[in-house]
Amino acid sequence: MNEKHRDAVGIFDKYAEQYARKYADHPAYVASYQRLIDLLPAEGARILDIACGPGLASAYLLQHIPSLNITGIDLSGRMLALARTHAPLARFERRDCRRLADLEERYDGLVCGFFVPYLARDEVRSFLKDSRQIISTGGILYLSAIEGAYEESGYQSRDGKDSLFTYYYSREELQRQLLAAGYAIEDWERASAVGSGAGELFFYARAV
Numbered sequence: 107m108n109e110k111h112r113d114a115v116g117i118f119d120k121y122a123e124q125y126a127r128k129y130a131d132h133p134a135y136v137a138s139y140q141r142l143i144d145l146l147p148a149e150g151a152r153i154l155d156i157a158c159g160p161g162l163a164s165a166y167l168l169q170h171i172p173s174l175n176i177t178g179i180d181l182s183g184r185m186l187a188l189a190r191t192h193a194p195l196a197r198f199e200r201r202d203c204r205r206l207a208d209l210e211e212r213y214d215g216l217v218c219g220f221f222v223p224y225l226a227r228d229e230v231r232s233f234l235k236d237s238r239q240i241i242s243t244g245g246i247l248y249l250s251a252i253e254g255a256y257e258e259s260g261y262q263s264r265d266g267k268d269s270l271f272t273y274y275y276s277r278e279e280l281q282r283q284l285l286a287a288g289y290a291i292e293d294w295e296r297a298s299a300v301g302s303g304a305g306e307l308f309f310y311a312r313a314v
């Protein structure tokens with residue numbers, strides 16, 4: 107694991123509770139989960155929540171479709187502990203989300219909320235390629251990212267400490283990468299949820 111990446115997991119672990127409080131019930135995120143529900147395959151679908159964090163997406167999905175079979179994966183122990191309390195009907199495992207190729211299961215839906223900001227361009231490319239190997243054709247990938255010029259990616263500090271390297275992506279680049287990995291864009295949205303000046307992008311892509 108490179109330095110930037112190890113730091114990202116460490117910082118998310120340290121601020122897990124704060125993160126969960128900040129984003130629980132956030133209107134832009136809730137709207138995006140609802141859009142995902144509209145597109146998901148029928149009841150009982152198998153879903154992988156990639157870099158699930160405190161399990162907010164899993165909790166929302168299960169609240170609305172309790173029959174979903176959800177597994178969440180993340181590397182932060184504290185995020186996973188919170189996820190288990192927020193979404194007790196889901197299963198959570200400690201796993202490196204850059205190693206999707208190790209997974210043997212196949213899924214009807216992949217949820218990937220704000221993992222891309224911690225992946226460099228070539229890592230996004232292989233992540234999306236691997237994701238296509240574990241999603242059934244016709245399945246939906248939910249992918250969110252922070253919008254911006256890749257060249258402006260850099261360290262963002264939290265309250266002046268604990269800098270976190272954050273990668274920005276343009277809508278066009280992510281669309282290109284999704285298409286190249288074997289997805290068709292079903293829908294996308296732009297939001298400005300965090301209030302930090304940077305906007306967020308939400309993609310709903312179908313595996314073709």
Ligand SMILES: C[S@@+](CC[C@H](N)C(=O)[O-])C[C@H]1O[C@@H](n2cnc3c(N)ncnc32)[C@H](O)[C@@H]1O
Pocket residue numbers: 114115118119129156157158159160161162163179180181182185201202203204218219220221224
């Ligand atoms: C911004 S949070 C997103 C959490 C959640 N998906 C959401 O949308 O609220 C990023 C998460 O990615 C996790 N993470 C970062 N790199 C990871 C890796 N290589 N494998 C697994 N989890 C990772 C962090 O621990 C953190 O929980």
